[in-house]
Amino acid sequence: MSRQLDAQAGHGTGDFVTINIGPSHPAMHGTLRVVALTDGETIVEADPEIGYLHRGVEKLAENLTYHQFIPITDRLNYCSAITNNVAYEMAVEKLMGIEIPDKAKVIRSIMMELARISDHIVCVGILGVDLGAFTPFFYLFIQREELYEIFEWYNGARLTNTFGRIGGVEADLPEDFEERWRRLVPNLRKAIDETDKLLTHNRIWMDRTIGVTAFSAEDALNWGFTGPCLRACGVKRDLRKDEPYYLYDQLSFEVPVGKHGDVFDRYMVRMIEMEESIKLVDQLLKIYKEFGPDDPLMAKVPKVLKGPEGEVYAAIESPNGELGFYVKGDGSDKPYRVKIRPPCYMVYQAFPELVKGEMVADLIACLSSLNIIAGELDR
Template sequence: MNQNPTSQTSYESDNYVTINIGPSHPSMHGTLRIITMTDGETIVKAEPDIGYLHRGVEKLGESLTYHQFIPITDRLNYCSAIPNNVSYEMAVEKLMGVEVPEKAQLIRVIMMELARIADHQVCIGILGVDLGAFTPFFYLIIQREEIYEIFEWFNGARLTNTFGRIGGVDADLPDDFEERWEELKPNVRKANDETEKLLTHNRIWMDRTIGISAFSAEDALNRGFTGPCLRACGVKRDLRIDEPYCMYDKFKFEVPVGKNGDVFDRYIVRMIEMEESLKIIDQAYKLYKEMPSDAPLMARVPKVIKPPAGEVYSALESPNGELGFFVKSNGSANPYRIRIRPPCYMMFQALPELVKGEMVADLIACISSLNIIAGELDR
């Protein structure tokens, strides 16, 4: 029953060279592996092979309680743990029919948008590094460090935040958030400006990114693209606007849309999204300040979470795209089945089409621009 049902893809050829890129390779973002067949440096065939970071997260969830699973979600997209936490919490809250207090929602929005900025900063920085431009990476990563400082000072962890609880958040924003935020904001903008100056109109950068791994909107939808990569293809789809959650309908922000769906568009979309995120945080913090200081942070949820039997799917717009959790409960204290819908999973499977006929160097650019995070890819 365990035999391989399909023929093994053949990599034997007299005319082509098979190069095994990864799982241990400087630009394989963790443990990705791609088997490429190249004609000189042109890729004839590329096949991703994933699972090197598979930790059985979905299986683990079945034997943990609902709250115990929150730290596990940190380990999915480790570049931005907070949207993972919130997405999972939202799914369980939906299953229980719990309404989260507005103040908690605002705190979630602020933290998620900070995480989005941090994620995009890493993504763009790494894209630069993979294309040989080291310096923007440091400009961006220094600012990400500042964002991590805020995370750390908010809940004690930098990378794996374990943010929030089912039913709300556990702690209020500290008093001097405004101070730190006002200090951070111009620095983030400045780093972005410097990155733009170094990259956007750089002739080499344009040559390396424009038209590389372009994808049409139709193909992207067929392949299940979401998030910045789908928007780069010209589809205006953002769950924050299309299926608002966490009071996102109260904020005014633009959704940037690209045209060609190439590496350059993905880069530009992310750059603009960071700016929009800054605006959202400003608006959210303004709303937050209008709330009474003793407003509740947690909905009334029992100590032991036992949602009624049922199954729900809840998704939010994570920095990478639609991050969804399907939670099925049988009424006990452990989830019966948790399914995670990671955004980059759908995008990475399109890799063979994205890089066919491109060169090895473009393959690297393509992977970085899709922002493949092995943690959420393999789960």
């Protein structure tokens, strides 16, 4: 057996060492664990173990009413809680057959794009920190604080927003929202530009990221990749374009696509998506201005929500990829079964394939670039 492994690793003495990385390891984001068989610095085999943050969310959903489950969805992907809320609400609205007012759609889209920016900031910032570039993290996090303040201003919470209600949104945007956004945009652009200047053409950065854990488009589809990780492999797939929900078919934006599916491409896709999201918010605010202050924010929803017997699946493009909720109703006020389709679950299961034959240090780079959020990974 060892001879065969020798051949896989390409070189080395055949003295294999099994190393355990995580779950308490600064680069493993708290709750991930990888057991790797190494030959010198090269990884021969990697076996990720998950479940260290399995909180029983799906079981909990069966014991809460439709409304009560919204705050729990915050805690799935806690870097962009708003997209989780909206995805769940969308699934329940589809189950109940509720059509939400246009103004609520616009407000939801605006908040989702802001959440996308803040999620990508975390991913890019942490990727930098894990590879030894600390400064971009600080530059980006100043702007992230501003985004948090906007969220807090709108609905009173920084991180776990519990945004929206089933059937619409709870409140209109604050009056001078646009003004505040205009103030934020130049700073945000500047922070992204400076990160770009510091990292993208940096020799060390390029050496650490280009060609590392490259993945082909065919493999990516076979493994169920979605979102930035799939786009980095060269597949132009974005649910906002391909299965447009809300008003995304009226907006113009680019879907960035990579070529090699390596760490650098994933980083670049996220950087460009931040730019695109800023543009999207501008367009959405233009649409938002056409609505009057008295336009409805909520559709007509019964006081006690009772899901009909049936099952639906609704998905949106979350910052990490396709985030879907399967909701099955049985006529009572509680969902019978909720299944969450977290985007990074599918990405992370390809991890052994991704890091095979790479260096141990590249494992860290790969893990950060995939943006694995333990909350939605383990649920």
